[in-house]
Amino acid sequence: MDKVYSALVIFFGSVLLGFAFNMFLLPHEILSGGITGVAMIFSLMTPVNAGIWLIILNIPILVLGWMKLGKLFIANSIYSVAVTSISMLYIPVMKVTEDALLSSVFGGVLVGIGVGSIIRFYGSTGGFDVVGLLLTMKRDIPLGFMVFSLNSMVVFISGFIFSWELAMYTMASIYITGLVVDRIHxxxxxxxxxxxxxxxxxxKTKLLESLYRGITVTDGEGAYSGNKVKVLYTVISRYELAFVRPLIxxxxxxxxxxxxxxxEVMGNFRKDDNFKKTPGITGESRSA
Structure with a gap:
């Protein structure tokens, strides 16, 4: 059931992307970021649909993700890219509103919801999402900010090709998308x-098996009962809380x-960090 639910979320998130692109962004030549934005530029400059360009441009990045992020992630990403591309082929390109600013705002919100939902269920929309995820694995940087930074180059490209007014609308849309992604992811x-x-x-044993985190353990005593207890301290991500609570x-x-x-977390945190065996420090190796 979890796999079915995940597939459904990725499906509807991808369709939402196609809807946002064709109904809000493309009609006003407001681009999405990264590879999707480049695909939009190519579609506006050539007779080839943006959905086709999206598949072509994503191939090398998905190969990189396969090597670094695993088969399940790439399978979900390919599924998402395929659904988005097909939805862009069948959803008509038409203006919901004549106001370009409204389109950039609502298009950015819808894209953020779609991208955030897809990434939350271990997938991506390809392109700079994959690059951003690879970078956030090494640094504690919000994914939305990372993707926004990477996608900003599309703004300059669109500015030179089209107009700087549209480039500013694009920047507003990308910025809003990043904010929404960080609310979901x-x-x-x-x-x-x-x-x-x-x-x-x-x-302690169960947490170490499940989290691959260091844990500081100290002795304690209940002030009222006088019972001897253990006090365990560690730092986890928001996602890990979902299974830590029922586990405890x-x-x-x-x-x-x-x-x-x-x-902020300083020192060793992830399982692939070079843990230092320093007694009494949360970031120590898998021992307490």
Missing amino acids: TRHIKLSLMVVTGKGEEV KSIDPHAFVSINETM
Whole structure:
């Protein structure tokens, strides 16, 4: 059921992209960012549909994603690109409104919803989404900001080919898309997790198996009961919270859990970091 639900979300997100492109952006020559934007430029300059250009230009980037992000991710991405391309072939290119500014705003919002939903379910729309995801794996940078930065080059291209007024509309659309993506795709948001439990060893073992994070473990004592407890502290991503909560509850339903948003993480965090075996530091290797 999870796979079916994921496929449906990616499908409707991709159709939403095709709708936003053909109904809001393309009629006013307001471009999307990255490879999709380049495909739009080529479609406006040649008789070939933007959906066809989208497939052609995405091939080398999807090959790179296959090597770095895995087969499931690329399978979902190919599925998304195919659905978007087909939807752009069948959805008519027509103006919903004559106001280019309104089109850039609403088109940017719809594209952001579509892209954010697709990425959240481990897919992409190809192009700079893949490049952005590869970069955010190495740095704690919001994906929307990263994609916005990469896509800004399309603004300058469109400015030289068409007009700088349209380029500014494009910049507004891309910026709004980035904001919406960051509202939906929250993997860059880090949370501080503190667990006070009488089953510290079991909780620690399960967390290490599931998170591949370092955990700081200290001894504690209940002030009222006098019971000896373990205090576990680590930092997780917003996505990981979804399975951390039920995991802890299944081991110790009476555990005290405190969760706070963390502004910044310094030191080792990801499983592919070069962990330093420093006692008492959350970013230590997989031991406590």
